[in-house]
Amino acid sequence: MVRCAGFSHCKLALVFAVLMDLLGGTALLMGVFAPLEIRGRDFGDLLVYTGALLVLASLAGWVLWYSGNIDGLTAKKELGRVGGAVDLLARTLSRKFHAYRNQR
Structure with a gap:
C-alpha cells in the first residue's frame, strides 16, 4: 500500500515549499517579536524582510507542486x-x- 498517495508527484517541490514556509515564518516571527540587538543595532527588520522573501520563494514551490499534481490532461x-x-x-x-x- 502506498503511503502519502496524495503527494505522489513532485515530492521535492513539496519539501522545498514546506521548508521555505517554516524557515520564512520562523524568521519573520523572530524579527517581529524577538529583541535582536548587536552592539546597539537592531536586526529585526533584516529577519522580517528575509522571512518575507523566504515565504515568497515558497510560493514557487507550491505552484510547481500543484501544477505537477494535475492529472487528467x-x-x-x-x-x-x-x-x-x-x-x-x-x-x-x-x-x-x-x-x-x-x-x-
Whole structure:
C-alpha cells in the first residue's frame, strides 16, 4: 500500500515549499517579536524582510507542486481532429496578424 498517495508527484517541490514556509515564518516571527540587538543595532527588520522573501520563494514551490499534481490532461494524440482544428485556427490568425503588421 502506498503511503502519502496524495503527494505522489513532485515530492521535492513539496519539501522545498514546506521548508521555505517554516524557515520564512520562523524568521519573520523572530524579527517581529524577538529583541535582536548587536552592539546597539537592531536586526529585526533584516529577519522580517528575509522571512518575507523566504515565504515568497515558497510560493514557487507550491505552484510547481500543484501544477505537477494535475492529472487528467489529455495528450495531443488523444485530441484527434480537435487539436488539428485548433492548430489550423491559430496558424491562420497568426498569419493574418503577421500580414497586417507587414502592410504598415
